[in-house]
């Protein structure tokens with residue numbers, strides 16, 4: 001079978017299983033296994049070895065069981081970096097790139113060229129910490145998480161992106177093991193309500209529950225972050241935090257003293273997604 005026919009047959013199978021982007025996913029699986037760029041599927045006549053063909057088929061079967069594509073190809077792109085990923089950790093989302101973009105803007109507007117310390121709460125595979133370290137010239141980043149597996153992968157990603165000198169990862173339940181103060185605190189915490197779990201897409205349900213769910217109201221972790229954030233922020237420091245759909249009203253009611261809401265950024269679907277607080 002030539003590459004174009006293989007692509008077509010996988011695309012048709014994925015269509016039957018109602019995947020959102022059947023053609024793109026088929027292209028990605030083929031190009032990853034054959035280690036070629038995607039466009040080459042259309043322009044080159046590459047021989048597929050028996051073992052590579054078996055590997056492609058294996059991934060297609062797994063994808064049909066709704067295992068996220070990123071877990072299958074063990075790779076994810078976020079902001080301007082490549083990251084390793086594995087089953088058992090949260091998959092970075094494109095909307096979180098807004099948080100990175102906003103944090104870089106704040107650095108340039110308020111701190112540049114001064115050195116800043118940044119704390120990333122719930123760092124996952126280290127994607128926010130690493131993207132910030134890569135794009136903020138003068139910074140030191142600490143990323144914390146309660147998942148040992150995430151931290152192990154975050155460390156591998158740090159080496160991959162050659163940023164060991166600027167970033168450290170630490171096992172910590174929010175601020176538990178933190179004894180420093182920061183110019184910038186950032187977080188994309190878990191923010192989904194417990195009752196919503198069953199209604200999530202099958203792919204999302206394959207991600208760790210602790211990375212997604214935050215108690216009955218979805219605000220358990222956000223409340224904890226806000227409660228003590230003033231202590232961990234330096235004067236004139238900022239908290240930049242991602243929030244869930246329609247949570248803004250509740251969060252506005254629990255803004256602690258000494259902190260004010262500077263800005264809210266919407267995502268591409270017009271949901272309030274990023275809140276920016278400043279310590280007075």
Ligand SMILES: C[S@@+](CC[C@H](N)C(=O)[O-])C[C@H]1O[C@@H](n2cnc3c(N)ncnc32)[C@H](O)[C@@H]1O
Pocket residue numbers: 090091092093096121122123124125126127128144145146147150172173174188189190191210211212221
């Ligand atoms: C939504 S994921 C965000 C991952 C990554 N920062 C990103 O934006 O792609 C939330 C992360 O917070 C971590 N987490 C959950 N509860 C935590 C806690 N109490 N303290 C620290 N990290 C926590 C989870 O393990 C998970 O890696």
